[in-house]
Amino acid sequence: MVDADQTFVIVGGGLAGAKAAETLRAEGFTGRVILICDERDHPYERPPLSKGFLLGKEERDSIFVHEPSWYARNDIELHLGQTVDAIDREARTVRFGDDGTLVRYDKLLLVTGAEPRRLAVPGTDLVGVHHLRRLAHAERLKGVLASLGRDNGHLVIAGAGWIGLEVAAAAREYGAEVTVIEPEPTPLHAILGPELGSLFAELHSEHGVRFRFGVRLTEIVGQDGVVLAARTDDGEEHPAHDVLAAIGAAPRTGLAEAAGLEIADRAHGGGVVVDERLRTSDPDIYAAGDIASSHHPLFGTRLRVEHWANALNGGPAAARAMLGREVTYDRVPYFFSDQYDVGMEYSGWAPPGSYDEVVLRGDVGKRHFIAFWLKEGRVLAGMNVNVWDVTERIQSLIRARTVVDQEALADPGVPLESLLS
CATH class of the missing domain: 3.30.390.30 (FAD/NAD-linked reductase, C-terminal dimerisation domain)
Structure with missing residues (x-):
């Protein structure tokens, strides 16, 4: 029985966490809801970061899941800029903040998301090397693309996945020169295969993007601490004023691992193992969004899905499961993209x-x-x-x-x- 004496803690302030908090209140939960976010911005949606917001077509305020006052109105205890560094499963507590605040939970939801994979090459410490995952990244990159467009500057993108291609399209719309370096034979090869990957190669080539397929970035060359060029393993050197690392994202499972929760193997994308109710190996802890790895009955394998729709739907599903509702999370994976x-x-x-x-x-x-x-x-x-x-x-x-x-x-x-x- 869920009642007003219970405390539900949500770790992670992205779309999944915000929608989970919303669902708890919509479903009538009157207990304490604590939402802990390691970013200082209120929970927001990530797709605009590489699409409309990056292009300057969407205002900053439009990307937030709720207006800031919504949290107080709905009695959601929102902690921004706070990191959870430990879960004590026996005591059912989480520890967070600079002062090590301890909060006891009755149910805990982990929606810690993913983080960009880093380039393991010399030169990544140079000014002009970028990642795109957070609002602060997008705000900085937006200014970079505008500057490159004005000055006919060069952007080198490592990786021809969705983020790499969407940023390439944005950069060309700003007027920047773009080179994409991809070790596979086509863009999006691991997702669409060669048949449809070639379509996106043609689309971007028509808009002036240069591709280097079948090669890897081996070094970012700098001068006076800033990016000058990017070298590939075929011996070529590509002019670059800025470099974007777009080589995928890794689930942020460190907190779950330290707590002893079951983690999926790398062959299945890693992530925190959950059942059809998004419950982890601890019956009082749930996981959703980018970090959740569940067996999908349609495809007969364990999947970890990083896209927007999984956060949008997974957070509410986990919230209902925490409330004791009957939940079977088997949604068909879905994502979208806009390029030119x-x-x-x-x-x-x-x-x-x-x-x-x-x-x-x-x-x-x-x-x-x-x-x-x-x-x-x-x-x-x-x-x-x-x-x-x-x-x-x-x-x-x-x-x-x-x-x-x-x-x-x-x-x-x-x-x-x-x-x-």
Whole structure:
């Protein structure tokens, strides 16, 4: 029984944490809710950091999950700029702040997110080397891109994943020169495979981005403490005034590991192991968002999903589970991206090696199509490019797990919903 005497603590002040706190109050919890955030900014959404906010098309205030006064109005004890350094599972306490404040919890939710992977090459300490994960990073990078655009400066991006490509698009819109260094043969290779990765290579090349595929960044060269160039393992040197490291993110599991919670292996993306209720190996501790690793029944494997929708939905699901509600968290992974005049949404999970065919529906040349990744005739994933209001139907096809008529799947004149029957 949940009552007013209980204390629920949420560690992590991103989207998942803020939505979890909101859900606790919406579901009628009258106990104490403590939200601890290691950033000094109020909880905000991260997609605009590499999209609208970075481009100057979205105002700073628009990215926050709630207006600042919302927390006090809803009796949420918000601690900004505070780091939790220990969990005592036996005493059920967390320790945080400069003074080592101890708070006892009845239920604990970990939503500590992820952090950018660092380049392990000489020169990363130079002025002009950037990462993009936090609002402060985006604010700094926004100024850098504007300056590069004015001065015809060069940006080198290590990594052709979503962040790398979105920043490349933003940089070109500002007018900066851009070179992307990627060890795989295409952008987004580990997510989309070569068939669709090449589409994004063509898109960016048309907008003046230079790609160097199949090579790795080995050194950032500087002069007087600032970036001058970037060297790759093929012996080339690329002019650079700034370098962005966009080589992925790692789950922030240190706190959970120190507390002795079960951690998934690297082959499954790491992360804190949770069950279908987002409960960890400790029944009083839950995890959601970027750090949660759960077995997904649709794909038959353990997944850790870093995208916005997982935080948006995972935080509330964990909150309901903490309240004792019946919860089964099995949402189809979903993310979206905007680059130049191309918008896309991706649903499902189909890394290279998991599928045997890609079916295209629509006009790929005009970048107005849907791609489907299939295994033995069943849809594993779908990506709609400049085609809208089809996500629900694509996800229904994935959930159905039935063999589809591939000719009908490729025909834009055949309604997607008809393939479910």
